[in-house]
Amino acid sequence: MGTAVYPGTFDPVTNGHVDIIERAAKLFDSLVVAVASDNNKEPLFTISERVSMVEKVTGHLANVKVEGFDGLLATYALSKGAEAVVRGLRAVTDFEYEFQMALMNRKLDKRVETVFFMTSNEYAFTSSSMIKQVACLGGMPEGLLPELVEEKVRLKYAIPRQTAD
Helix, strand or coil: CCEEEEEECCCCCCHHHHHHHHHHHHHCCEEEEEEECCCCCCCCCCHHHHHHHHHHHCCCCCCEEEEEECCCHHHHHHHCCCCEEEEEECCHHHHHHHHHHHHHHHHHCCCCEEEEEECCHHHCCCCHHHHHHHHHCCCCCCCCCCHHHHHHHHHHHCCCCCCCC
């Protein structure tokens, strides 16, 4: 079904992101996970750290390529030969924002369509921002991040692993 681009800051990459990547990789011949260098956010991880983490957690998917990008998404997607942009939706608030972005990308270039994936139920409330908020206060919600990513977040915030008594 051609090539798609899945953009995001992935700061950090969550199990919800991985779920969308795995599902999109089944539908498209090629999927480029485009890690945005800047999205008017203050990232916890550098662009190279984020690219590396996404590469490691998607290494089992032969048709997935991960790279950093900067600039307009529509321009980037076309430079990759993409026919589609993949976006995940968790809630109505996501839909409003993503709908506006899809319309703007279509206005910039009609050749790229946006394809929305509904999040899986277990990740409906998961966001990188929420995980960082909890982590900066010393908490670590288990099962929401790939194991290696969880370990990197723990190191950034100096959160010890819980031990069973």
